[in-house]
């Protein structure tokens with residue numbers, strides 16, 4: 041009798057935990073999180089983790105918080121945006137993303153390297 045009750049409690053806890061995680065994931069992936077005319081970058085794939093949402097089409101320095109940490113990105117501007125390895129649009133061109141396009145994962149070559157971007 042006791043064993044049965046305990047199993048029931050554990051099952052209940054598991055169901056609750058799963059529901060919470062699924063809800064959080066859905067909220068993080070909401071395209072409305074990145075405002076129109078912004079370039080948005082996230083630290084984890086599928087638009088999760090730390091992020092920076094920057095208005096306009098250029099950012100000379102992504103800043104310490106996101107430098108060399110971008111994995112996912114969303115270009116909600118009307119321009120094609122080029123993402124660079126160094127600040128000041130220097131170093132390798134890591135990604136070229138068309139207007140409105142997004143990348144749930146920038147790929148191994150560009151991952152955790154982006155330091156700046158501008159229209160190109």
Ligand SMILES: [Ca+2]
Nearest residue numbers: 125153154155
């Ligand atoms: Ca870099």
